[in-house]
Amino acid sequence: MDDGIRVRVASVGEAEAMADIHTRARSAYYLAGGAVEEVSDDAGVCTEREAAWGRAIASAGLTALCVEVRGGGMVGVLAMGAPKDADVDASVYRQLFQIHVHPDFWGRGVGGALHEAFAGRLVAGGFTGGVLEAWEGNPRARGFYARRGWREDGDRRPGPRDVDYVRMRLRVG
Template sequence: MDTTTIRTAAIDDLAAMVEVHTQARTAYYRAGGLAEAELADPVEHAERTAGWRRAIGGERHIALCAVRGDRVVGVLSMGALEEGVCELYQLHVRPGSWGLGIGSRLHAAYLAALRDALVPYGRLCVWERNGRAREFYVRHGWRADGHRTPGPGGADYLRTRLRVG
């Protein structure tokens, strides 16, 4: 029986959320060939912490946690629901919890928020070397829209779009 719950993030979750994000990004950037020095950059860590702090209880973001027992095992941040599109900024699962359906549960919560707000489209960017994430999003119906922005390690971020319906 799955004991994972999805709930709105609270400021008390901040450290655990940053830890999940850090562990997940380390795994996918390392797999994509990013240099170890770039993965441990303290400025990047401070920016992740500030970003999650803004997302928790912010007016322009919604932040969710996936919790198993008393441990945060997944996190999600989305933009405000408006103007026909909602950006999915972050979706990360603690690497030790991959394959348990936690990412899909967080994704379902994102889609439910869009449906409830009658927002017809989702949008996100994914690092092109993150094959695991790219496969996840394709399985969930996301399609590249052709827009690319420079990313780390000489690899682009690919923008994708999902029609919610």
């Protein structure tokens, strides 16, 4: 992109940087939502996040993307793949498992670029919809998705501090 934001497929060896962005973003939004005990930069938790990003990068069934900004390195990450819930048709939908943007880059178009890449991959793959879960205590994320056409579908599951995760769907094409 000509604005200094470049979305690309993540490569082997970038899992540690991706886990760091994930941890920083997660900590910021849980703190903002009042869930202090959910914030953890414990070495074991960080090691597991790094391993999970490594699996996502290596998996044939998942796509891991990252964003680089001119002069700033990697500042955002995304993971997507087949939906995990049995009631979501995998021939129609792909799940957006995660978008994380380093908090220093919130509001600078990084998340939007990742979302655009997700939607583009849906269309290119012949899918007509996306599905995701957002923590109800994170109004920033829920607003971000709502502005891009995502709507809650009524499905919920328990989350931290008795605040649910809500499932949202997007129609494309």
